[in-house]
Amino acid sequence: MTAISPQAQASPPTTRRLGWWRARQLQGVLYVLPTMFIVVVFFILPILLVGQMSASDWELLRGNNGLNFPDNYTAVESNSLFVGAVVFTITYTVLVTALLIGLGLGLALLVQESGRWSGFLRTSFLLPVALGLASASLLAWGLYSPAIGPINPMLQLAGIIDQPLSFFGSPLAALMSTSLLIVWKYAGLYMLILLVGLQAIPDEVLEAAAIDGAGRWQTFRRVTLPLLKPALALSLILAVTGSLLAFDQFFILTKGGPDNSTVTVVQLIYREAFLRLDLGTAAALSIMVLIALLVLNTFQFRALRGDRTT
Numbered sequence: 176m177t178a179i180s181p182q183a184q185a186s187p188p189t190t191r192r193l194g195w196w197r198a199r200q201l202q203g204v205l206y207v208l209p210t211m212f213i214v215v216v217f218f219i220l221p222i223l224l225v226g227q228m229s230a231s232d233w234e235l236l237r238g239n240n241g242l243n244f245p246d247n248y249t250a251v252e253s254n255s256l257f258v259g260a261v262v263f264t265i266t267y268t269v270l271v272t273a274l275l276i277g278l279g280l281g282l283a284l285l286v287q288e289s290g291r292w293s294g295f296l297r298t299s300f301l302l303p304v305a306l307g308l309a310s311a312s313l314l315a316w317g318l319y320s321p322a323i324g325p326i327n328p329m330l331q332l333a334g335i336i337d338q339p340l341s342f343f344g345s346p347l348a349a350l351m352s353t354s355l356l357i358v359w360k361y362a363g364l365y366m367l368i369l370l371v372g373l374q375a376i377p378d379e380v381l382e383a384a385a386i387d388g389a390g391r392w393q394t395f396r397r398v399t400l401p402l403l404k405p406a407l408a409l410s411l412i413l414a415v416t417g418s419l420l421a422f423d424q425f426f427i428l429t430k431g432g433p434d435n436s437t438v439t440v441v442q443l444i445y446r447e448a449f450l451r452l453d454l455g456t457a458a459a460l461s462i463m464v465l466i467a468l469l470v471l472n473t474f475q476f477r478a479l480r481g482d483r484t485t
Contacts, residue, residue, distance in 0.1 A: 222465075228458035235452040247459035254456075256435055260443045263436065267350060268418035274358045275414045276407070279365025286366070287373050297370075301363035308360065312427040315356040319343070319428075346436035349429045353437070356424060361417075365410050372406025373399070412472050419468060440464055 227233075230244035251257055282300050286293045303311070318324045321339040330336045342352040376399060384394045400407075422441040425431065431438040438446075440460065448457035 225458045225461055228454050229462045231455055233453075233455040233458070235448065235454050243455065247455040248463075250456050251459055251463070254443070254447075256438055256443055256446075259435065260438045260440050263350075264419060264421070264439045267354065267421060267439070268415055270350070271354050271357050271418045272411065272414040274354065275361055275365050276369075276410050278358060278362045279410065280369050282362060282366035283369040283373055287370060297366075300366050303360045303362075304364045306360065308423045309427065311356060311360050312424045315352075315424075316428055319352060343429050344433065346433065349433065349437045353424050353428055356428070357418075357421075365414070368410050368413075369403065369406050372403045375406075376402045408476055411475050415471060415475065416468060419464070419471075 227239075229247055230242055232240040232243040232246070234240065286296050286300070306314075318326055319342040321327055321341065326342075327336070327339040330340070341348065343349040380398060380402070381394060384398045389397065420441055421439045422445065425437050425439055425442060426445070429437040431442055441464075444457045444460045444464075447453050447460065
């Protein structure tokens with residue numbers, strides 16, 4: 176009778192474990208494949224194509240006429256609307272971000288405690304988020320219109336104004352009117368984000384601060400705000416990114432007017448691509464915006480989350 180070595184006895188279980196592990200790996204790859212396909216087709220490949228366009232003399236109707244790097248990037252600086260679009264976009268971003276986060280935090284504090292009307296108020300504040308931005312912009316255009324809008328007749332009836340107001344007649348009026356629309360539409364979203372952050376703060380921490388004699392303002396400044404940093408970081412990144420990429424509201428409400436004073440960077444990209452038919456310059460602008468967003472969002476995330484590299 177031939178003796179079986181320990182190595183031979185251990186081989187089949189080892190082989191089975193190895194086969195099971197490979198099957199699990201294959202299963203994981205199969206689960207990931209659909210997401211990988213979406214990321215590659217709808218994110219990576221378009222970015223690579225835009226990068227190629229930005230380094231080429233690429234016209235919308237004639238296609239690629241060859242490389243011309245860095246002409247598209249230098250052409251951006253000579254664009255008469257570029258500096259104004261950047262300044263206006265930054266101004267709009269600072270204004271809207273401050274209003275959204277400030278109002279969102281105020282609404283979150285208002286509905287934080289469960290009460291008789293808290294559910295109704297939360298739903299009411301969140302409802303405008305469900306409306307599409309283009310639809311909301313068209314609704315605002317109708318409300319602001321001196322011809323068909325109800326705002327001017329109501330103000331005249333109340334005796335506040337004598338003549339109908341032009342809500343887009345000056346750069347400041349156009350900026351404030353559009354910002355008001357965005358705040359009305361998205362304040363509920365930031366309320367929800369910050370409300371989740373507030374509810375994640377342990378009650379024991381707030382009770383300990385109260386026992387130590389901290390007032391409501393001291394508790395808010397020294398306890399609530401530091402523990403709310405993750406929610407504030409997310410809110411800030413969303414607000415800044417959305418504002419820097421503003422397009423629909425200005426395209427519908429102001430068309431860049433008056434006198435190109437409300438042209439955003441994304442509107443400038445649209446003009447270069449679909450009005451001047453210069454995809455190369457539009458792609459160069461897009462790459463510059465993408466790099467700016469990556470740098471800005473990384474800085475915001477690290478600053479607010481308090482991340483430290485070791």
